[in-house]
Amino acid sequence: MGRELVMTREGAQSFFGRLIEEGPVMGPRERISQPGFVMFDWLDSAGQLRLKYTTTTIPPKKAFFPPRQPLFEFESSQPPTITAVQEATAFTLVGVHPCDLAALEMLDDAYAQEPAEACWPAARARARVIGVDCLPDEYCFCFGFGTCYGREGADLFLTPIGRGYLVEVLTEAGGGMLRLSDVEDATDADREQAAAFRRAKSERMTASIDASPAEFADILEEDDFGELWREVASRCYSCGSCNTTCPTCFCFDIKDEFDLGLTGGRRIRSWDSCQLQEFALVAGGHNFRRIRWQRVRHRWHRKFLYLYRDFGRPYCTGCGRCSRACTADINIVDVSNEIIGRARGRA
Amino acid sequence: MRAADELPVTEDITRFYRPELARVIAKQRLSEMMVLLRLQLNSAETLDHGPGQFLQISLPGYGEAPISFCSSPTRTESFEICVAAVGNLSQAMHHLRPGDFVGVRGPYGHGFPVNDMRGRDILCIAGGIGLAPLRSLINYVADRRSEFGRMILVYGARKPGERLFKDDLAVWDARDDFETRYTVDEADADWTGRTGVVTIPLRDEVEIDPGRTTAAVVGPPVMYRFVAAELLEKGMVAEDILFSLERRFKCGMGKCGHCQLNDLYVCQDGPVFRYSQLLGRSEAIEVWAPEDERK
Amino acid sequence: MSREEPIPRFGHKPQVAFFDFACCEGCQLSVLQLEERLLEILGHVDVVTWREAMTEQSTEYDIAFCEGSVTTEEDVERIKRIREQADVLVTLGSCASGGCHNELKNQWSMDEVRRVVYGDAADTISTIPSRPVTAVVDADYRVFGCPVSLPEFMTVVNAMLTGQSHQPPNQPVCVECKLNDYVCVYEMGKVCLGPVTRCGCNAICTAYGDPCQGCRGLMDAANIPAMLKALKREQAHAIMCAVVQRHELSDDEIAAKLRIYNNWPEFDLKEAQPDDD
Numbered sequence: 001m002g003r004e005l006v007m008t009r010e011g012a013q014s015f016f017g018r019l020i021e022e023g024p025v026m027g028p029r030e031r032i033s034q035p036g037f038v039m040f041d042w043l044d045s046a047g048q049l050r051l052k053y054t055t056t057t058i059p060p061k062k063a064f065f066p067p068r069q070p071l072f073e074f075e076s077s078q079p080p081t082i083t084a085v086q087e088a089t090a091f092t093l094v095g096v097h098p099c100d101l102a103a104l105e106m107l108d109d110a111y112a113q114e115p116a117e118a119c120w121p122a123a124r125a126r127a128r129v130i131g132v133d134c135l136p137d138e139y140c141f142c143f144g145f146g147t148c149y150g151r152e153g154a155d156l157f158l159t160p161i162g163r164g165y166l167v168e169v170l171t172e173a174g175g176g177m178l179r180l181s182d183v184e185d186a187t188d189a190d191r192e193q194a195a196a197f198r199r200a201k202s203e204r205m206t207a208s209i210d211a212s213p214a215e216f217a218d219i220l221e222e223d224d225f226g227e228l229w230r231e232v233a234s235r236c237y238s239c240g241s242c243n244t245t246c247p248t249c250f251c252f253d254i255k256d257e258f259d260l261g262l263t264g265g266r267r268i269r270s271w272d273s274c275q276l277q278e279f280a281l282v283a284g285g286h287n288f289r290r291i292r293w294q295r296v297r298h299r300w301h302r303k304f305l306y307l308y309r310d311f312g313r314p315y316c317t318g319c320g321r322c323s324r325a326c327t328a329d330i331n332i333v334d335v336s337n338e339i340i341g342r343a344r345g346r347a
Numbered sequence: 348m349r350a351a352d353e354l355p356v357t358e359d360i361t362r363f364y365r366p367e368l369a370r371v372i373a374k375q376r377l378s379e380m381m382v383l384l385r386l387q388l389n390s391a392e393t394l395d396h397g398p399g400q401f402l403q404i405s406l407p408g409y410g411e412a413p414i415s416f417c418s419s420p421t422r423t424e425s426f427e428i429c430v431a432a433v434g435n436l437s438q439a440m441h442h443l444r445p446g447d448f449v450g451v452r453g454p455y456g457h458g459f460p461v462n463d464m465r466g467r468d469i470l471c472i473a474g475g476i477g478l479a480p481l482r483s484l485i486n487y488v489a490d491r492r493s494e495f496g497r498m499i500l501v502y503g504a505r506k507p508g509e510r511l512f513k514d515d516l517a518v519w520d521a522r523d524d525f526e527t528r529y530t531v532d533e534a535d536a537d538w539t540g541r542t543g544v545v546t547i548p549l550r551d552e553v554e555i556d557p558g559r560t561t562a563a564v565v566g567p568p569v570m571y572r573f574v575a576a577e578l579l580e581k582g583m584v585a586e587d588i589l590f591s592l593e594r595r596f597k598c599g600m601g602k603c604g605h606c607q608l609n610d611l612y613v614c615q616d617g618p619v620f621r622y623s624q625l626l627g628r629s630e631a632i633e634v635w636a637p638e639d640e641r642k
Numbered sequence: 643m644s645r646e647e648p649i650p651r652f653g654h655k656p657q658v659a660f661f662d663f664a665c666c667e668g669c670q671l672s673v674l675q676l677e678e679r680l681l682e683i684l685g686h687v688d689v690v691t692w693r694e695a696m697t698e699q700s701t702e703y704d705i706a707f708c709e710g711s712v713t714t715e716e717d718v719e720r721i722k723r724i725r726e727q728a729d730v731l732v733t734l735g736s737c738a739s740g741g742c743h744n745e746l747k748n749q750w751s752m753d754e755v756r757r758v759v760y761g762d763a764a765d766t767i768s769t770i771p772s773r774p775v776t777a778v779v780d781a782d783y784r785v786f787g788c789p790v791s792l793p794e795f796m797t798v799v800n801a802m803l804t805g806q807s808h809q810p811p812n813q814p815v816c817v818e819c820k821l822n823d824y825v826c827v828y829e830m831g832k833v834c835l836g837p838v839t840r841c842g843c844n845a846i847c848t849a850y851g852d853p854c855q856g857c858r859g860l861m862d863a864a865n866i867p868a869m870l871k872a873l874k875r876e877q878a879h880a881i882m883c884a885v886v887q888r889h890e891l892s893d894d895e896i897a898a899k900l901r902i903y904n905n906w907p908e909f910d911l912k913e914a915q916p917d918d919d
Contacts, residue, residue, distance in 0.1 A: 034851055037825045058823040067821040071364040074407035079368050079389065079448045082407070084361050115363075115600045122360035138880060223629065235868050237814060237837040244820035251604030254364065254597045258408045258800045260682040265408050267364065271821055272597075274604060276813050277863045282595045283412065283433050286568050288608075288632060292863070292916065298607075298630075306610040325820070327828050327837055328865075328872045329879040408804060435806040 003175070005183040006190050008164040015181035016046035019092055022180065026063050027094035028053045040095075051095050052160065054137045055321060059247035060100050061107060063093045064123035067244075070266040071119075071254070077263070085266075092177075094130040099140075099317035101131050101154050102147035103247030109311050110250050119269075128173050131157040132165075133197060139320030141207040141333050147317045148202065161193035207333045211340045213304070213314045219343040220305040225297070228342065232335055233293035235328045240273030242299065242322035242330070248307075248315040249273070274298055300336070363600060366405050366450025371443050372425055377511045380431050381476065382441055383417070386449065387425045394451070396420050398483040399458025399563075399591055399619045403599050404428065405450040409439045413596040413614075416454065417479040419486035429479035429511065455599035456618050459484050459563055459589060467561045468496035470553070472574055474503050474545050474566025478511050480591055481565050485519065492524060499526045499553060503545030503566075507531050507538045528552050546573050550580075557582035563619075565591040571633040575622055585623035592618050592625075592633065659691035659703035660734075661724055663710030663717050663775065664744055668789040669735035670694045670709060676792060683796075686803050703727060705802070708781075709734040711744040711772045718770075718778055725779040730802060732783040733775045734795075739784040739810075740859040741906035744772035748905060773906055783808055788857035788903070791843040811842045812862050815854045819845035827853045828885050833873065835899065838864035856903045866914035870896060 007015060019025050020043055028038045029048040038053040040060045058067070075081045096104070104124070111120035131154035142148045151157050155174030158165035166186055169175045209216065243249045253272040258265040272279065275296070280289040289295050307315040316332070323331040373385035388394065394402070396416050405411035412434070418427035432438045443449065461484075469488055473481045481500075488495050500519060504510045510531070519525045528548040530541035541548055545566070560583060564574050571590055578588050594606035594613040606613035609628040616624075625631035660670055673680065674695060690700035706728035712718055725731055736742040747755050748771040756764040776784065783798050785791075801808040815836035819826070827834045827848050835856035836848060847854050860866075873891050877883045891899075897911040 031825065033849075034825045034830070037829070039823055039825075041823075057825060058820065062823070067823070071361045076407050079370075080407050080450070082365055082368075082450070084365060086360075111602065113601065117598075117600065117602050118360045118363055235865075235871055237816070237865050237868050238863060239814045239816035239837045241816045241820055241826075241837075244817060250602065252597065253603070253605075254411060256405075256408050256410045257797070258804060260679060260796070260800070262408075262686065262800065262803055267405075267407075267411070269364065272604070273817065274607075276817070277861075278812060279605060280595065282593050283431075283437075284567065284593065286593070288594065288630060292865070294630070301609070302604075302607065306607070309610060323879070324881065325826060326879070327826065327834075327882055328868050329877040329882050331878060334878060409806065435801075439805065 003169040004186040004191065005167045005169065005178070006161070006164060006186045007158070007167050007181060007183050010164075011182045012051075012158075012164055013046050016043075016049055016094065018180040019094070019177070020044070020046060024089060024091040025094055026060070026091060027051075028056060040093075049095065051132050051158070053095070054134070055097075055139075055319065055324065057245055057321070057325065059103060059245070059319070059321065060093055060096050061103060061247055063091070063127065064104070064120055065107070065250070065271075068268055068270045069119070071269050073264065073266045075264045088126070090126050090128075092128045092130065094132075096129055096131045096154065097134045097319075098131060098150045099142045099145075099147045099319040100247050101129070101152055102145075102150045102317045103319070104129070105150075105152040106248045106311065106313065106315055106317075107250055108153070110307070110315075113310070128155045128177060129153055130155065130174075130177075133157070133159040133201065135201055136205045137320070138206055139324045139331075140205060140318060141209060141320060142318030143202050143205045144208045145213070145314070145316065145318040148205075149198065159194040159197055161190050161197065163190075166190050166194040207320070209318075209333055209336045209340070213308055216314070216336065216340065217305045217308045219340060220301055222343065223297075223301075224346075225339055225342065226293075228335075228338060229293040229297045232330055233291075233296045235330055236275070236292055236296055237328050238275050238277055238292055238295060239327075240275045241325040241327075242332070243273035243275055244271055245321040245325045247317055247319055247321070248303070251279075274302065300339070304336070364452075364598070366403070366411070366452045368448050369451045371445050371447045371449065373445060374443065377429065377513075378509050380433075380509070381429055381511060382432075383427055383429050383512075384440065384443065384449075385418075385425050385427050386451070388451070389448070393423045394426055394454055396426065396454035396483075397458040398461060398487045399480055400454040400456050401480075401596070401599075401614075401618060402428070402451050402453030402455065403596070404436075404440075405452075406436060406439050407450065409436045411450070411452075411597075412436050413455075413599065415480035415483070415591070415618075417482045419483050419490055421487055421490035429476065429482075431476055453599060455596070456614050457616065459619050461487060464561045465494050466496065468499070468555060468559050470499045470501070470555060470560050470562040472501045472545060472549060472562060472564045472566070474570040475505060475509070476511065477565030477567070477570075477591075478502055481563060482512055482515060484563055486515070489519070489522070489525075496559060497526065498524065499528075499555070501528045501530075501545055501549050501553060503530045503532065503548075505532045507535050544573070545570065546577050549574065549577050553581075555581055555583070557584070557587075561587050561589065563589045563591075568593070568633040572635060575634055585626060586621050588622035589619050590622060590625065590634065592620060592631070594618070656687050656704040656729075657690045657700065657702060658687045658705045658707065659700065659728075660689075660694070660707045661691075661709070662693070663708065663721065663738065664713040664772065665710030665735065665737045665742075667694060667709065669737075669785075669787075672789040672792060673707075673734070673795060676796075679796065683799055701727070704729045705732065706730070707732045707734050708775050709738050711737045711742065711774055712778050713744060713769055713772045715768065715770060721775055721778050730782045731779065732785065732798065732802065733781040734785050735790050736774075736786050736788045736857055736859060736903055738775040739781070739786050740776065741774050742788055742857070742903055745774075745905035746901065747772055748908060749901075777906060784810055786810055786840060786858035787843055791846065793844055794842045811840060813841050814861055814864075815839045815841045815843065815845050815848070815858075817841055818843070819848045822849065824848045825851070826881075827851060829881055831885055831888055833885060833889050833891065833899075838866060838869055838900075856900060858903070860900070860904055863916045864914075865916040866900070866911065867916070870911075
């Protein structure tokens, strides 16, 4: 483990080609209908893979927790039958940035919390993961979150260098994959180029949250930001895009649907968002987070306070997807820093 | 992560969400809106629930919803739930007949802490359909009567016709080791009992020894803050007041996020909470004083 | 699940009729495009009246699908008669369900409308301010959209035939857009009404990179003031800055965009406050 090798550009092309021949591979690729925009999707050929990309709308968690997922099929016979939906194909997820790797680990922890959920770990067990390093845009703020250089959950990790990629072999499975590849030992020059890439990454990062996760959690726990929550809420559509693009959000809804024959159907689990108006509505009609600012506050509290206390890390990776997706210009960094600024101003 | 050749292929990964079948063995209409269903697992196992716990009940195609047990675990051959016809699932459940099947998952959550309540006086305060979950506790106490002190029930319904469990009420009334106070918000021509909200008989007619009393309160959200004020007035402390909260559980396992109340998951940490647990939590809006509503 | 009558509302195979009021009839056409799925539905019901699809007609029916807007006094009487006959009334499309283009004429006096449209013949034509079917009679089910979204139509039919109610979704189009992993059209420099518009269309427009025009109407707590701020203010958000610079929308222009599908009752920007705070 921890070996460093080099895969040339051409070598990488043939490696991913063989990987795709061997089994399903999901990775970043250009959208067919919207050129220039990259999404995680199943790859047909190595040529589709875009290892150099800034971000995607939807994070790679969708490989393990699809936005809509059948839990089981049913037939309304007497007695009814319920058939589990079995997904058992192994696959490889490639091109995962360090922030998204961290998110996968966070979801490992969240779903493993007792009583442990089984869909997520089973899907994770089916997959090998190849990470790749990246350069930030103005929405990224992973540097202060310790997710900037993370390798957790990856079997292989690639850093772009002049002649291709520096390959870190992180697990046995990762080493096993390299049988499909021609790799060479890394030279000092290769290592220096990789280090330079990482320096460039941190140097180009312009956004950051001005407090440590621990301090930010303490600040939020004081919870004296009613005016600020209302100000943010006045701009918020409650469209849920901050949640639906978040790599660490894991809330879901469960619904049934009938087939046309009206005797059979399936129970579906789908991504949900705590920002939507009806998220906390109960059968009797009470809505326990009816007011918009309560939902806005809940988002910050859940990410930076509750889950921080539960798992020892904020459930935010600094990927910036929520800020990018927010057409109301609610930027998670700006709002967080406003909170921190007000708290310090009062102190 | 595992390599392809080590892959476990037979694991049933959706088992957490997949219900077991249970059979309807009896159905009784309690009011216009409510039916009582007695259920038995198809496997003939017992669910082994505690008073105040809930289960996820479903009909294929009509969805799944959380519902409290309303039978005592001391009566093991079956379990009962009380269903209000409010949505698609519950309305479909009103059409069920003995012999029909439903899906169940559970039991889930922390119910009433009966071990801590042993030896103490039990004051149950029920509003409307809140009597259903409390019935699991009341009949538990009834079946193990010697283990508890006084058993006091204060029950308020909106109208006489909406009163639930009239058979049980008659049984409890008849026991000389039960103290019962019933009231309705709106009387009809036949009603000879009290009229007014549940806090009135609680205030005027219930004397307790606050140090040895545990209160168990289930009712509509608006009821809690007024009952809490009354119980504190009687000298009770917040630790001894138990509230059962309603949230929209989708999974029952602290994952779906719908029931989060500040840092707590109502499905895991509740649904029964001590008042003292809720006081510092801004999202326990049931227990806020009315002027705090928009805090 | 094992009830004697799997369809509790009807004791027999229900009879279905389709009716149209003032509209383009595109919703009916969409339903015809269901093709083989339509045949499956027809296994559960008998269609007895459907002008666009068959010649027979019947005055006896259990389920009425109605599309279009009510624009004359005769329409008012006709929809009331249909409501009386039908056990279940389903409005098809935004014209019938909540409001659509037809209501744009309500900005002018009816005299002016008749004169502009019919010229010399204006006096021979009667008209009233346009309104959705749901403004005249109650609907049991509403399917929004211009035209209706077929997946949602199927969901509503399934709900109806299994005795379930169906609430129109009360979430914005953004939810479905994101769950489908589409690119936000704001990122392409376009102005989209998705953040305030009721979903249920499975984000069919943004799927093709087109902005949402709001055809399903505003969702309940649509934050219009937020939209005015987002589309006008100086922003730190590079993507939105580019959109705003490119389009420079005034309040009136934003209101005009929203009015297209939200002019029943008349849309007033000043009164458009979100109802949850």
